Amino acid sequence: MYTIFLEAASRLFTVVDVALDFWKGWSDAMDPGVVVLTESEIRGLTNLNTELVDAVEDGFKVLAAGGVSTPPPMMFTVDSDNEVDVKAAWVRSWGILSIKVATGFFENPALGLPSGNSVLLLLDATTGQTRAVLLEGGYLTTLRAAAAGAIAAKWLAPSGAATVGVIGTGQLARWHARALLLDRELDSVLVYGRNPDRANALIDDLKEHTNARIAHSKSVQEVVEASDIVVTCTSAHEILVRSEWVHPGMHITAAGADATGKQELDPEILYRADRVVCDLRAQALTQGECQHVTDPSMSSDGSWLTELGDVVAGMAPGRIKDDEITVCDLTGVGVQDAAIARYVLGKALGTAPVAAIDPGVRRGVIV
Amino acid sequence: MYTIFLEAASRLFTVVDVALDFWKGWSDAMDPGVVVLTESEIRGLTNLNTELVDAVEDGFKVLAAGGVSTPPPMMFTVDSDNEVDVKAAWVRSWGILSIKVATGFFENPALGLPSGNSVLLLLDATTGQTRAVLLEGGYLTTLRAAAAGAIAAKWLAPSGAATVGVIGTGQLARWHARALLLDRELDSVLVYGRNPDRANALIDDLKEHTNARIAHSKSVQEVVEASDIVVTCTSAHEILVRSEWVHPGMHITAAGADATGKQELDPEILYRADRVVCDLRAQALTQGECQHVTDPSMSSDGSWLTELGDVVAGMAPGRIKDDEITVCDLTGVGVQDAAIARYVLGKALGTAPVAAIDPGVRRGVIV
Structure with missing residues (x-):
């Protein structure tokens, strides 16, 4: 040889x-x-x-x-x-x-x-x-997913966002959180996961990447109500984030749902949002949160959806006002x-x- | 290092x-x-x-x-x-x-x-x-395709087949022909391709693998009429093998059509055949010769089709009599x-x- x-x-x-x-x-x-x-x-x-x-x-x-x-x-x-x-x-x-x-x-x-x-x-x-x-x-795969979350937050999060909330404690949550810490000064990071050991492991990891206060929240509700930016990174098949917890001026990136049947957000959040963005319309409507939209006033072709690329390219608006509610539905695209x-x-x-x-x-x- | x-x-x-x-x-x-x-x-x-x-x-x-x-x-x-x-x-x-x-x-x-x-x-x-x-x-990929052709011929070709016809002169034709030469005593091999240089190159290659007489035929018709086993290995999108050339006692393996729109056989051959076999019913009906079947007496679910695996496993008959016409439609399966x-x-x-x-x-x- x-x-x-x-x-x-x-x-x-x-x-x-x-x-x-x-x-x-x-x-x-x-x-x-x-x-x-x-x-x-x-x-x-x-x-x-x-x-x-x-x-x-x-x-x-x-x-x-x-x-x-x-x-x-x-x-x-x-x-x-x-x-x-x-x-x-x-x-x-x-x-x-x-x-x-x-x-x-x-x-x-x-x-x-x-x-x-x-x-x-x-x-x-x-x-x-x-x-x-x-x-x-x-x-x-995880890095490029987290990068998409960072891009979504860059264009859609409110200016001066001080608190990031992370729902989920796996690899996807870890890297999404790290991506949101890049180039962003935060006061606090809130983490929620069902398993406290995994949540603490994630918190320990994030401490190496930020000076912000990091806490393990008691509930999804607590995270959502207190955060300016929330990223959901679970494998849930039913609603985790309820619409009544969502407040004006926040941005949510829904990163978990990427297959038929998966869901993290109450569809009502999408109806209320000032802007719903996705990575690819065809995938969001079949595999993402958008698959659960049944409001008859929203067309089935997803024309109410904005693609992230269009925002990035300046062809569609991102966040316009600080008190808007914005959502980005990510399924991962080729x-x-x-x-x-x-x-x-x-x-x-x-x-x-x-x-x-x-x-x-x-x-x-x-x- | x-x-x-x-x-x-x-x-x-x-x-x-x-x-x-x-x-x-x-x-x-x-x-x-x-x-x-x-x-x-x-x-x-x-x-x-x-x-x-x-x-x-x-x-x-x-x-x-x-x-x-x-x-x-x-x-x-x-x-x-x-x-x-x-x-x-x-x-x-x-x-x-x-x-x-x-x-x-x-x-x-x-x-x-x-x-x-x-x-x-x-x-x-x-x-x-x-x-x-x-x-x-x-x-x-070519070897496993050619192997499927050899398996089809093993179970479907007439006993004592003496002449093999090869339509097409590319890699698929070369390996299908070689696979048909394995363990089979032949009198002659007939090759047809539009490009004489490529046909001669194929013939030269095959001469190293058989003692049978090998000839470059003038037409598809000549090959089909004279052969006991025919394999079609072209990228044609329209009929190459006409039904009137097909005779009792022959077997045809259609190996070229593997995508929507591709076709080598007159569908009439499938209607006349005593047995139509395929590698996978779902693929044959959408990508193989079987996609062109429009005879209203043949059910659209392909229940008239036999899968090659069923023949190999003894769950369905292969050739029963020497004067039957048999066809195997191969699309290539996982x-x-x-x-x-x-x-x-x-x-x-x-x-x-x-x-x-x-x-x-x-x-x-x-x-």
Whole structure:
């Protein structure tokens, strides 16, 4: 066995690179080839930061400009309780096709394994050839979801928001909370979860990322009534946040519901809201909170819904007045995967040599 | 950088291994880990042979026993002419989830690249964790398709078939023809393709695999009229094989049509046939030749169709008499991918050491 090191193109890829440059720099480094990155490598390449959030925001901009094709997700269940979810996006101006296979196996924690697992494939949209396999294990999936929450809050939260409320205590809650702490001065963070140990673990984690007071609230009601920004990150299938707790001047990001039957918000909140934003109308109406809208005055095509990309691109208003109620319904869309994969690959190619491995040797990748 | 070699479980995995043994042997070798195999490695591990065909036949048996869940494929187009196609299968008794992303980019040959590309993921159906990434580039996809053709002919072709006709000259035609030559004594092979150079290249290839006379026919009609077994492997969108050329005692495997709008056979052939078999009823009726059936006497639920797995499992008849007309409509189903991936992984784990690579080093895999 022998191992070759190939120097990658030395310049750093940035989020403003255009597609041809992106793949050209790639080809300079090695062609034809597939880069395989493990989760630990990806964690070494990036953390949650404003540059990553901006990269995901770029994805929403391209979506708003009509530059993305997103087929309906392939979703199926295994052993009735476990989920497999395939999301794809073709981003024309980037020349990229992303396809992500994510699984949720909810008995895994009892085996000492995480519930979620995920593989993200990046293909060249000009030739269909595989360029990268990101064995990201759910890390990038959670990061790109949290980035969307940060983008929603950037455009929809009231100015001077002082209190953030977090409903849920899992990985999604952790990263959404961290994303809301980026570049934001807060007085307090309120956390609610049914399991006190998990809530305390989340609080301990967040303490490393903010100087704000962090408290474990007694109830969802307490969190919602006291917060300017609330993010819901549970796997609930029924209403957690009641409309009577929602007050003018607040923003809610509903991040948990991403499949048929899931729900965290009273639909009445959507009826009352001054503005309901979503990541992708077609998904929000079938998989998000918006699936539960039955008010006959709201058209079934979702024309009452604003897409986040349109807000980001300046094609639709975000928050206009401080006393508005705004909601963002997030289900997770393919362009977020394409955007974060492109960002991580830019890091991988731009910052370090890439080792090319003799194809005659079988490889096991310890992830 | 350092490289570790881990000895895989020393025994050879065979196609009769049960799921628990399969993954257990895996875990003995390395756990948790992901094996990444390139196309060249996979080509080194297996060729088209009867053991591989038997492995795919095992997949059809499990399908017939109700042991496989197959969600509808995710199919979308890129730049109007190029296809992306995601097929999944959950094989309960094997404990395996397979997900395959295949692309067809038809301008690639002008760039010196193959049209087809494919990545096959194998996941543990108990935990959803990724076990293997097969960067098979379309090789296994073509092999498992050709294996299905061999299985169809095994159960449906007339005894003593002496002449095989091949319509089409691409990779699919090449491997279907080779699969029909396995374990079969023939007098002649007839090839028809519009491009004489490609037809001659196919003939030269096949000469290395049979002593039968091989000829380039002038027309589809000549091939069909003279053959006992015909396989159609084109990307046609209209009738190539006319009903008046079809004679009693012949078998046709229609392998080209695998998407809406594609067609190679006159539907009249399906009406006349004594038995129409398909790989998966739901797919044949929407993507295969069966999508063109409009005869009002044939029910729209496809109850007139027999699934190949049912024939293989002895639950439905194959050919009963030598003068019957039989047709097999193949669209390619997820369980074929699961079966061939399991077979190749058994080879990889059973026959050679597996190299585990330091996760701290980024890898480029030259495919």
